[in-house]
Amino acid sequence: MSFHHLGIATADGADLAATFEGLLGAPVVHEESVDGMTVRFLELDGGYFELLEPRAEGTIARYLDRHGPGIHHVALATDDVASALDRARDLGIDPVDEAPRPGAWGHEVAFLHPDSTGGVLVEFVAAGGHGSNRTV
Numbered sequence: 281m282s283f284h285h286l287g288i289a290t291a292d293g294a295d296l297a298a299t300f301e302g303l304l305g306a307p308v309v310h311e312e313s314v315d316g317m318t319v320r321f322l323e324l325d326g327g328y329f330e331l332l333e334p335r336a337e338g339t340i341a342r343y344l345d346r347h348g349p350g351i352h353h354v355a356l357a358t359d360d361v362a363s364a365l366d367r368a369r370d371l372g373i374d375p376v377d378e379a380p381r382p383g384a385w386g387h388e389v390a391f392l393h394p395d396s397t398g399g400v401l402v403e404f405v406a407a408g409g410h411g412s413n414r415t416v
C-alpha cells in the first residue's frame with residue numbers, strides 16, 4: 281500500500297492553498313464541494329495534500345471546533361478498498377465505514393476508527409489515475 285494524501289482541516293482552504301503553493305510549489309490540481317466541505321487537492325512529488333474546509337456543520341467543522349486546524353487524516357492508496365477493510369477487520373481494527381463509499385475526486389474510500397490505529401484516522405482510497413495505487 282502506498283501513501284496517497286494527508287487530509288488537513290482548515291477554516292480557509294484558499295489561503296492555505298496559496299501558502300503551500302508559494303512554499304512548496306504545490307498547485308491545486310482538483311477542487312470540489314462534497315459532503316458540506318470545499319476540498320482542494322494540492323500535488324506534491326509522491327502524493328497530495330487534501331485541504332478540507334467546512335461549508336456546513338459536519339465532521340470537519342466539529343474537528344476544527346474541538347482541535348483547531350491541522351492534520352486530520354492519512355490516506356493510503358490501494359486498488360481494492362473492500363479487501364483492505366476485510367484485512368482490517370481480521371486484525372480487530374474497527375472500520376468507520378463498513379463498505380467502500382464514494383469520496384472526493386471520484387475516489388472510492390473507507391475510513392478506520394482512530395481508536396484502533398494509534399489515534400491516527402486512516403483512510404483507504406482507490407484513487408484511479410490520481411497518484412499511485414498498488415495491490416497489497
Ligand SMILES: C[C@@H](C(=O)O)C(=O)SCCNC(=O)CCNC(=O)[C@H](O)C(C)(C)COP(=O)(O)OP(=O)(O)OC[C@H]1O[C@@H](n2cnc3c(N)ncnc32)[C@H](O)[C@@H]1OP(=O)(O)O
Pocket residue numbers: 287314319330332339340342343346351352353376382383384385387389391393394399400401403
Ligand atoms: C472527502 C473525503 C475524501 O478524502 O475523499 C474526506 O476526506 S472526508 C473527511 C471527513 N470525513 C471523515 O473524517 C470521515 C471519518 N471520520 C469519522 O467518522 C469521525 O470523524 C470519527 C473519526 C469517527 C470521530 O467522530 P466525531 O467526528 O464524532 O468525533 P468526536 O469529536 O466525537 O471525537 C471522538 C473521538 O475521536 C477523536 N478524533 C476525532 N477526529 C479525529 C481525527 N481526525 N484523528 C484522530 N482522532 C480523532 C477525538 O479526539 C475523540 O477522541 P476521545 O474519545 O479519545 O476524546
